[in-house]
Amino acid sequence: MESSGVKQKPQIAKNRLPALPPPRFAYHQVRKAIHLLCFLIFVALPFTNVMRFDIPNQRFYFAGTELWISEFSILFFSLMFLLFLLVAVSMLYGRMYCSYACPQMIFSEWSLGVESWFRRKINKHYPKWPARTKTWVSALGFYAVLGVASVFLAFVFTSYFVEPRDLLRRLASLDMHTAGGITGAVVTLITFLDFTLLRQHFCTTVCPYGYLQGMLGDKNTLLVHYRDDEKTCIECKKCVRICHMGIDIRQGPFQIECIHCGECVDACEDVLRRLGRKTLIHYAWGEKGELLEEKASWYKKLGLRDAKRIAVILVILFYACGLYAAMSMRRSVLVQLSPVRAELYKVDPAGFVHNTFRVKLANRSRQDSSVRLSTVDLPGASLSLPRSALPVKAGAILEQEFDIVVPPFRGSLDVNHFRVIATPDNGEGPTEFESTFLMPPEKKP
Ligand code: SF4
Numbered sequence: 001m002e003s004s005g006v007k008q009k010p011q012i013a014k015n016r017l018p019a020l021p022p023p024r025f026a027y028h029q030v031r032k033a034i035h036l037l038c039f040l041i042f043v044a045l046p047f048t049n050v051m052r053f054d055i056p057n058q059r060f061y062f063a064g065t066e067l068w069i070s071e072f073s074i075l076f077f078s079l080m081f082l083l084f085l086l087v088a089v090s091m092l093y094g095r096m097y098c099s100y101a102c103p104q105m106i107f108s109e110w111s112l113g114v115e116s117w118f119r120r121k122i123n124k125h126y127p128k129w130p131a132r133t134k135t136w137v138s139a140l141g142f143y144a145v146l147g148v149a150s151v152f153l154a155f156v157f158t159s160y161f162v163e164p165r166d167l168l169r170r171l172a173s174l175d176m177h178t179a180g181g182i183t184g185a186v187v188t189l190i191t192f193l194d195f196t197l198l199r200q201h202f203c204t205t206v207c208p209y210g211y212l213q214g215m216l217g218d219k220n221t222l223l224v225h226y227r228d229d230e231k232t233c234i235e236c237k238k239c240v241r242i243c244h245m246g247i248d249i250r251q252g253p254f255q256i257e258c259i260h261c262g263e264c265v266d267a268c269e270d271v272l273r274r275l276g277r278k279t280l281i282h283y284a285w286g287e288k289g290e291l292l293e294e295k296a297s298w299y300k301k302l303g304l305r306d307a308k309r310i311a312v313i314l315v316i317l318f319y320a321c322g323l324y325a326a327m328s329m330r331r332s333v334l335v336q337l338s339p340v341r342a343e344l345y346k347v348d349p350a351g352f353v354h355n356t357f358r359v360k361l362a363n364r365s366r367q368d369s370s371v372r373l374s375t376v377d378l379p380g381a382s383l384s385l386p387r388s389a390l391p392v393k394a395g396a397i398l399e400q401e402f403d404i405v406v407p408p409f410r411g412s413l414d415v416n417h418f419r420v421i422a423t424p425d426n427g428e429g430p431t432e433f434e435s436t437f438l439m440p441p442e443k444k445p
C-alpha cells in the first residue's frame with residue numbers, strides 16, 4: 001500500500017559487497033611486541049647482573065653470579081655458548097635477530113617513528129605555518145626527545161661495563177674528567193649521531209654481525225621472498241615503500257640489506273586481501289622451500305631441517321652442560337696454599353720445627369666470610385695465625401704467610417706428607433691440600 005507518499009530510499013544491501021577475508025595477524029605487531037620485550041631485557045640485564053662486565057674491577061656477571069676474570073672455564077663456556085647461540089639463530093632463521101631483537105634496529109625504527117610523529121603533529125595542528133618553520137619546529141622537538149633518549153641509552157649501554165650506581169654518581173656530578181665520565185659522554189654523542197644520521201645504514205655498512213649472518217645462511221635458512229608464478233602483482237609498490245632498508249624484495253630474497261622483518265609480507269597481504277587474493281611475499285625455508293604457514297612436523301617448523309642444524313644444537317647443548325658443570329663446581333671463596341721454601345725449615349730454641357706457608361683467599365661472593373685452617377697427619381702441629389679463622393671481606397683478596405709448628409715426634413721423616421684442610425664458614429665444603437713438612441734429620445727421635 002503506497003499510503004504515505006514518502007519516497008523510500010533504496011536499501012543498500014551491505015551484504016552484497018564481497019566480504020573481505022579476515023586479516024591475518026601482522027608480523028609488524030609481533031615485531032613491535034618483541035621490540036618492547038627486548039628493550040626491557042636490554043635495560044634490565046646490567047641492573048640485575050644477568051649479564052654485565054665490570055671492567056674497572058675486572059668482573060664478569062653472568063646469570064646473577066659474580067665471576068672473576070681469572071675464572072677462565074666459566075668465561076670460556078659462557079662466551080662459547082653465546083657465540084654458538086648466535087650462529088644457530090643465524091643459520092636457522094637468517095637475520096631475524098637484526099629485525100626482531102637488535103637494539104640498533106629497535107632504536108632506529110623508534111627514532112624514525114618519533115621524527116615522523118613530530119612532522120605529522122605539526123602539519124596537523126599548525127597547517128598555516130610556513131613550510132620552513134614547520135620543518136624547524138618538528139626537527140627541534142625530535143632532537144630534544146632524542147637528546148634525552150641518547151643520555152638514557154648511553155647510560156644503559158655503559159652500565160654493561162661499569163657498575164650502574166657508580167655510573168649514576170658520575171652522571172649526577174657531570175663528571176667529564178675521569179675515564180668513566182668521558183666514556184659516558186662519548187657514547188651519548190655516538191648514540192645521538194647514530195639515531196639521527198646513521199640508523200639502518202649501520203646494518204649494511206658497519207655491522208659485522210650482519211655480514212656474518214649472510215655467510216651462515218644456506219638453502220634451509222628462513223628467508224622472506226616473493227613468488228608470483230601467476231603474474232598477479234598489481235605493481236602498487238607498497239612493499240617497497242614500507243621497507244626501512246630501502247630495497248625491493250621482488251628483486252630477489254638474497255639482498256644483503258634484507259633483514260627478514262616481514263613488513264613487506266604484511267604490506268602485500270594488506271593490499272591483495274582487499275582484492276580477494278593472497279600475498280605474494282612470504283616467509284619460506286630457503287628460496288624455493290616450504291612456506292612458513294604450510295603444515296610440517298614440529299621440528300621442521302622450528303627450523304631443524306638437516307643434520308648440520310642438529311649438530312649445531314648439540315654443540316650448544318655441550319657448552320650449556322659445560323657451563324652448568326663449571327658453575328656448579330665454582331667456589332665463592334677460593335683458597336690457594338703453597339709452601340715458602342726460601343728457608344726449608346727453622347728450629348726454635350724450644351726444639352719446635354717451623355715450616356712457612358703462604359695462603360691466598362679470594363672471596364668472590366658479596367658476603368664477608370672467614371676460612372678456618374687445620375692440619376691432618378701431622379702430630380702435634382699448630383698454626384701461627386693471629387686468629388683461628390682468617391676473615392676475608394666480600395670481593396677482597398687476602399694473602400698471608402704463616403708457620404706450621406711441629407714438635408719432634410716419633411716416626412717423623414725428613415719429608416713428612418700431610419694435608420691442610422681449609423673450611424669456609426659460608427656452608428661450602430672444605431678444600432684439602434696435600435703438602436710436605438720438612439724436618440732436620442737430627443731432630444728425628
Ligand atoms: S605489495 Fe604486493 S602487489 Fe604491491 S607491488 Fe609489492 S608484491 Fe606487488
Ligand code: SF4
Pocket residue numbers: 224242243244245246247248249257258259260261262263264265
Ligand atoms: S625487503 Fe621486506 S623483509 Fe626485507 S627488510 Fe625490506 S621490508 Fe623487511
